[in-house]
Amino acid sequence: MVKYKGKEYTGYWSWCAALNRALDNGIKITSADFFASVSKDDLREILKSDSDYDIPMFEERWEVLQEAGKVLMKKYNGQFSNVIEKCEKSAQSLLKLVVTDFPSYRDTAEYNGKKVSFYKRAQILIADIWSCFEGKSYGEFNDIDTITMFADYRIPQSLVFFGAMEYSEELMNYLKKGTMMKTGDRFEMEIRGCSIWATEMICKQTRQMLDDDDETKDTMVNSILIDHFLWDFRRDNNDKMPHIPFHRIRCIYY
Numbered sequence: 001m002v003k004y005k006g007k008e009y010t011g012y013w014s015w016c017a018a019l020n021r022a023l024d025n026g027i028k029i030t031s032a033d034f035f036a037s038v039s040k041d042d043l044r045e046i047l048k049s050d051s052d053y054d055i056p057m058f059e060e061r062w063e064v065l066q067e068a069g070k071v072l073m074k075k076y077n078g079q080f081s082n083v084i085e086k087c088e089k090s091a092q093s094l095l096k097l098v099v100t101d102f103p104s105y106r107d108t109a110e111y112n113g114k115k116v117s118f119y120k121r122a123q124i125l126i127a128d129i130w131s132c133f134e135g136k137s138y139g140e141f142n143d144i145d146t147i148t149m150f151a152d153y154r155i156p157q158s159l160v161f162f163g164a165m166e167y168s169e170e171l172m173n174y175l176k177k178g179t180m181m182k183t184g185d186r187f188e189m190e191i192r193g194c195s196i197w198a199t200e201m202i203c204k205q206t207r208q209m210l211d212d213d214d215e216t217k218d219t220m221v222n223s224i225l226i227d228h229f230l231w232d233f234r235r236d237n238n239d240k241m242p243h244i245p246f247h248r249i250r251c252i253y254y
């Protein structure tokens, strides 16, 4: 938990609050030349929690932040905008470039002998650029609808809540035990893969419903918008989902 400007933040929002707190204090946390060589002690101070519970996976965060900073300094003159510009408004090119140049984004595992890539962080990165720039300037991509939902442990809860996805009895019992999973575990990959497919089907159905009505046919919908809705819904309605467990995992890919 992080307190910032009189408010308390948890989960993802505590990360944002810590970064805003650092920027307010004149720390260049968003500049590659700073985070390429930030010391562990400085980063620990920047991400300091205001509760008894420290940020999980601190060492790994420090490593991937430094790694990203070093790549930006070496190949992109320290500016992520140069990575975006190189992709000429193609979300798919940006996705490929990010996973090629920044190793911590290579969210890949093997399922039944086949390589499967989810690229959650790379896809949410592109989606956030698109959303923050409202599809303009750096946020303009000709193929933004090819980005799939960001497969992590929160959206599946919403998908199960709405009945778009159902867990088998075996999986439900496993999740209820709260067992810690590892990257590439069969259940983890199945939940992530089915979440992508369920969201694609919701998107298709929503598109159809919007198209059927003259008043809504020009409304935009894609998997990013559906993901955002489901993620916000889960945060706002957590108290309605105690019966829906989520898969527990600690990894750098979410």
Ligand SMILES: Nc1nc2c(c(CN[C@H]3C=C[C@H](O)[C@@H]3O)cn2[C@@H]2O[C@H](COP(=O)(O)O)[C@@H](O)[C@H]2O)c(=O)[nH]1
Pocket: 010, 011, 012, 013, 127, 128, 131, 149, 150, 151, 152, 154, 155, 227, 228, 231, 232, 254
């Ligand atoms: N699938 C998906 N996962 C998302 C987001 C967001 C927030 N994004 C939006 C918010 C405003 C802007 O519109 C951003 O786009 C965070 N996360 C993930 O959740 C995890 C933390 O969870 P908890 O501990 O419960 O807060 C962590 O892995 C984090 O990466 C999303 O939208 N979709």
